[in-house]
């Protein structure tokens with residue numbers, strides 16, 4: 001994890017020092033995104049003590065620090081995610097795309113989400129440490145168990161110990177720090193999906209904007225014209241935009257940041273700068289060319305650039321595109337998904353085929369289960385290889401580049417977390433020697449009782 005660059009090969013030796021243990025719990029969840037949120041609440045509701053260690057200042061990950069603001073329609077997930085949705089709606093922070101359809105996606109307010117996520121976690125009894133980045137892991141002498149993780153905070157470095165550890169860092173930090181093998185990007189050149197900096201514009205005349213978009217979906221015509229004149233240089237084919245619950249506010253998932261690796265210090269820095277440059281360019285395009293947006297001002301850019309894909313931690317089973325395309329079911333399923341193989345092209349515009357090249361610029365050719373059908377996420381794809389007490393509840397579970405592009409949908413990741421949390425709680429309650437001894441049938445039954453689809 002050493003950044004490369006202008007250090008001229010110089011290095012310093014850090015003196016050994018004693019680190020105090022500041023907390024311990026049955027289940028330690030690293031990262032409080034959709035996966036970590038689901039895992040911590042589920043572990044706590046199933047009787048375990050649970051701690052979340054989060055490097056930023058809110059739960060939600062891409063939901064909040066990435067200000068995602070849109071969660072897609074999905075027929076395969078209920079449980080904790082649906083509770084979150086309903087609570088968001090109750091507080092005016094969620095707008096359904098199809099009223100009365102519990103599978104419907106919607107747009108949400110990320111500030112309301114921060115409060116709802118905090119409260120749901122606190123009510124479940126989860127202890128949260130914000131601004132606590134995990135930087136190191138300690139392992140048992142035989143190397144098979146993680147015994148503690150080191151957090152870096154303003155107070156220095158401390159250790160948090162636990163019985164079961166859950167990697168929900170998105171980037172697979174815990175797995176990588178523990179020496180579990182991982183994969184990066186697609187086969188061959190290891191290219192990763194592009195990052196995007198989500199942003200919001202305020203001051204929009206929504207009625208006029210919606211009327212215009214009826215005639216020019218995703219601003220495609222205006223965008224292509226502006227691109228041909230060199231007014232915009234963003235390597236995307238159109239502008240994905242949606243009205244927010246807040247009147248006059250719209251969200252944009254329209255930047256495309258190519259060639260960056262979210263686990264590299266210099267890449268994340270450069271992507272952040274380039275993301276803001278693209279935001280300014282898109283905002284100017286909207287003001288100049290799209291009716292209803294003439295007075296638009298940038299209300300917010302994501303505090304953290306959105307990272308779609310980084311490490312995929314090797315576990316006991318690698319999910320493949322066949323699992324997704326054939327809507328495969330598994331006896332040890334812990335969650336369902338029905339999102340398709342959605343590979344944002346690592347090289348430029350459009351959606352990429354598994355083997356490279358662009359398959360479609362829009363929503364034709366979607367590769368995944370039919371509406372209402374689903375694939376299942378097996379428990380074996382979250383049991384980290386070579387370790388007895390590390391589970392993955394995050395987009396970094398074991399999958400190919402293509403399968404990852406489907407599984408990563410945020411509500412599915414939340415459901416995977418819910419499954420992982422229930423399994424972790426059982427492993428603690430039964431003092432199991434390894435997470436591989438968990439009785440998955442019983443976990444599935446608990447998940448069903450809690451309202452999850454399994």
Ligand SMILES: Cc1cc2nc3c(=O)[nH]c(=O)nc-3n(C[C@H](O)[C@H](O)[C@H](O)COP(=O)(O)OP(=O)(O)OC[C@H]3O[C@@H](n4cnc5c(N)ncnc54)[C@H](O)[C@@H]3O)c2cc1C
Pocket residue numbers: 030031032033034035036053054055056059060061062063065066068070071072132133134135168169170171173195196197198253305306307308393394395396408409410411413
């Ligand atoms: C631009 C973009 C658009 C997307 N669009 C959609 C969409 O429209 N609908 C949808 O459903 N999904 C969408 N996704 C996918 C979805 O948001 C992610 O796959 C999902 O959030 C992954 O959840 P996660 O919990 O694994 O990781 P994340 O959401 O990345 O959360 C990881 C958390 O771990 C924390 N963390 C990381 N490292 C450490 C560490 N070392 N120590 C402590 N904490 C750490 C992070 O701060 C973060 O809070 C999008 C993703 C991106 C990036």
